[in-house]
Amino acid sequence: xxxxxxxVSVRDVRFPTSLEQHGSxxxxxxxxxxxxxxxxxxxxGLRGFGLTFTLGKGTEIVVLAVEALADLVVGKSLQDIxxxxxxxxxxxxxxxxxxxxxxxxxxxxxxxAAVLNAVWDLWARAxxxxxxxxxxxxxxxxxxxxVDFRYITDVLTEKEALDILVGAQEGKKQREDRMMKxxxxxxxxxxxxxxxxxxxxxxxxxxxxxxxxxxxKVKVGxxxxxxxxxxxxxxxxxxxxxxxxIDANQRWDVAEAISxxxxxxxxxxxxxxxxxxxxxxxxxxxxxxxxxxxxxxxxTGEQCANRVMFKQFLQASALQFVQxxxxxxxxxxxxxxxxxxxxxxxVPVCPHAGGVGLCELVQHLILFDYxxxxxxxxxxxxxxxxxxxxxxxxxxxxxxxxYMPPKDPGYSxxxxxxxxxxxxxxxxxxxxxLMNK
Numbered sequence: 055x056x057x058x059x060x061x062v063s064v065r066d067v068r069f070p071t072s073l074e075q076h077g078s079x080x081x082x083x084x085x086x087x088x089x090x091x092x093x094x095x096x097x098x099g100l101r102g103f104g105l106t107f108t109l110g111k112g113t114e115i116v117v118l119a120v121e122a123l124a125d126l127v128v129g130k131s132l133q134d135i136x137x138x139x140x141x142x143x144x145x146x147x148x149x150x151x152x153x154x155x156x157x158x159x160x161x162x163x164x165x166x167a168a169v170l171n172a173v174w175d176l177w178a179r180a181x182x183x184x185x186x187x188x189x190x191x192x193x194x195x196x197x198x199x200x201v202d203f204r205y206i207t208d209v210l211t212e213k214e215a216l217d218i219l220v221g222a223q224e225g226k227k228q229r230e231d232r233m234m235k236x237x238x239x240x241x242x243x244x245x246x247x248x249x250x251x252x253x254x255x256x257x258x259x260x261x262x263x264x265x266x267x268x269x270x271k272v273k274v275g276x277x278x279x280x281x282x283x284x285x286x287x288x289x290x291x292x293x294x295x296x297x298x299x300i301d302a303n304q305r306w307d308v309a310e311a312i313s314x315x316x317x318x319x320x321x322x323x324x325x326x327x328x329x330x331x332x333x334x335x336x337x338x339x340x341x342x343x344x345x346x347x348x349x350x351x352x353x354t355g356e357q358c359a360n361r362v363m364f365k366q367f368l369q370a371s372a373l374q375f376v377q378x379x380x381x382x383x384x385x386x387x388x389x390x391x392x393x394x395x396x397x398x399x400x401v402p403v404c405p406h407a408g409g410v411g412l413c414e415l416v417q418h419l420i421l422f423d424y425x426x427x428x429x430x431x432x433x434x435x436x437x438x439x440x441x442x443x444x445x446x447x448x449x450x451x452x453x454x455x456x457y458m459p460p461k462d463p464g465y466s467x468x469x470x471x472x473x474x475x476x477x478x479x480x481x482x483x484x485x486x487x488l489m490n491k
Contacts, residue, residue: 057100064093068479072085080274089113094176106165116165181463209395239436255291278317312340326353353376355378360383414466450466
């Protein structure tokens with residue numbers, strides 16, 4: 055009863071990243087990295103922190119959606135929630151009236167993710183463990199009990215999921231030890247936003263190489279000649295043996311994607327990310343098939359709405375890299391379903407991160423994936439973006455281009471209260487100053 059949730063607070067927090075073109079890509083030219091930031095308050099004083107990521111305008115809509123879900127959460131105890139986490143997930147996603155706004159996609163699912171991220175944070179704090187360790191220490195039955203298998207049983211049954219987790223018990227301790235020692239391999243996107251100058255690109259890549267980075271992602275898709283120029287510049291800077299990925303952020307139609315990427319194939323990209331609409335499963339399949347002879351894979355997932363869509367992407371052989379997102383899917387619960395399906399299809403998971411707090415969150419999921427599901431690092435890496443970490447109480451720790459496992463209890467997305475107040479929209483000091491200009 056002491057861990058009963060007595061209230062849910064949610065705030066609109068925005069960072070003016072568009073001022074320096076951080077985060078700029080072919081479709082999102084001037085994002086202000088933002089979050090709907092949720093705090094769960096319990097009777098005993100323990101709090102759970104969660105968020106979902108947005109790009110500025112519209113964050114207020116997600117905030118309203120969180121407020122609409124709050125009634126389903128207040129009055130519940132943590133104990134009751136985790137005893138039937140699958141039931142609680144379904145309560146939030148299948149409310150008889152609110153599911154009409156989704157179901158399980160769009161603003162309402164972003165809000166669900168923020169709330170559930172806070173619940174998982176609360177649980178991990180109550181157990182005194184970082185979230186990845188909470189998951190790693192759970193027995194396979196308990197992991198499976200957190201997942202809603204509705205609509206995916208044709209591809210993954212509860213029994214199959216259990217078998218995968220039981221099979222991965224072997225060598226688990228060694229893999230955990232390896233992560234504690236080496237960390238999880240990362241790649242960087244912060245060197246090559248679309249709005250950056252040549253000079254900036256070169257300097258950032260050169261600095262990154264000196265710090266041990268070997269895998270680089272470049273934003274493409276606005277102008278072919280410019281893309282050729284920028285990919286050449288980066289390939290020359292990083293050399294032939296380091297890894298290059300390209301990301302079009304949904305810019306193209308299917309045929310255009312194939313011809314454009316073919317024109318960039320001389321730079322040997324490992325993957326093309328989000329070549330077209332994130333909803334076009336068969337389009338991604340056609341692109342995958344056309345680019346396979348060039349040795350270029352297709353990656354997508356940061357705007358893939360739910361487990362049902364990931365299921366179809368996998369069934370259709372439409373992607374060669376699964377990119378989970380900690381705030382787009384329904385939190386840890388739905389991400390567990392995707393990790394298990396990806397393993398069944400033997401497709402590597404390379405999470406999407408960056409934004410505000412996405413690195414902090416998703417590192418936990420990919421550590422769990424390696425230790426308890428995939429047991430492999432082959433062709434796997436987690437995105438890293440070097441922005442806004444200073445606003446978190448437990449920011450990510452990168453050593454030698456690897457994510458070092460978090461040690462603090464929780465899900466690592468608690469923000470400094472001073473940062474929240476300063477960047478709250480529209481009343482925070484940062485925004486007052488900008489509006490007065």
